[in-house]
Amino acid sequence: MFTLNKYENSQLLIEDLTSHIVNALKQAIEKKGHASIAVSGGKTPIPLFTLLSQQNLEWNRVFITLVDDRWVDDTDDASNEKLVITYLLQNKAKLANFIGLKNSYDNPFDGAELTDEILDKVPMPLDVVILGMGEDGHTASLFPGAANLQAGLDMKSGRKVVGMTPLTAPLDRITLTLPTILNSTNIYLHLVGQSKMAVLEQAENGDDVNQMPIRAILHQNKVKVTGFWSAS
Known part of the structure; x- marks a missing residue:
């Protein structure tokens, strides 16, 4: 259940x-009294975080967590x-x-x-998950070929997070598991x-999840996935 929206610019x-x-979070607050969102890092979401932080929303009812993170201090x-503290937890947010x-x-x-226990503070299932995708076809910190990849993809593990050592990027990571994301x-x-479009097309046209873990998101029927893409 994947659809792609294309835009003239970022x-x-x-x-x-x-x-x-904002609409998804508002609907969740109206329905349940609270909302939860997991966001990704990197340079791409910085303008999104800045704009999102300025939106009118009952932010005190919103719980924000991360899709993944590098195992470094929050001052690194x-x-x-x-990144989230600097750009998203500002203004109204x-x-x-x-x-x-x-x-x-x-x-x-x-x-x-311990992180799994700490995440009990975040209302599940998550109302919104914002994912990115690497040139190698990883998403979250579910990296191709990583020793712990299968633990992250295991739909029956019962774990919210797993540790991950990427083969194609530095630093150990912690990441939401596939069942947490798809829930x-x-x-x-x-x-x-443009390079991301090429990677996306390759991912859509193949089925080896170990080679490109983003396929586990694209080729499933549990939850709708909406892509937002612009060339620049």
Whole structure:
């Protein structure tokens, strides 16, 4: 259940994606009294975070967490938590409830169980999950060929998160598992650039999830996935 929206430029994309996110969160608040969203890191979502932070929403009823993070301190520039604090938890969104993935353990494999418990504070299922996609076909921190990839893809594991050591990127990570992602209400895939379109087409035209884990998101019938793409 994948559909792709294409935009003339990234500003139009961001405005429409923001509208989708806000509407989904408002509907959740009206229905349940609260809403939850998991966001991804990197440079691509920074303008989205900035615009989203300015939206009129009952932010005190919104719980924000991360799709994944590098196992570094939140003062490190590589930290997705630092990114969210800097760009999203600003303006009106300062009132949101943020729960990060990193804890005091030395590595994400030892720390995953504690993070799993901490995520009990986030209302599940998630109302919105915003994913990105790497040039290697990874999404979240579900990386091709990683030793712990199957644990992250296991739909029966019962785990919200797993540790991951990428073969194609530095630093150990912690990531939401595939069942946690697919248990959400809305999945939005945020892509910018011609190269990402080429990767997306390759992913859509194949079925080897180990080679391109994004296929586990694209080729499933549990939840609708909407892609938002612009060339620049």
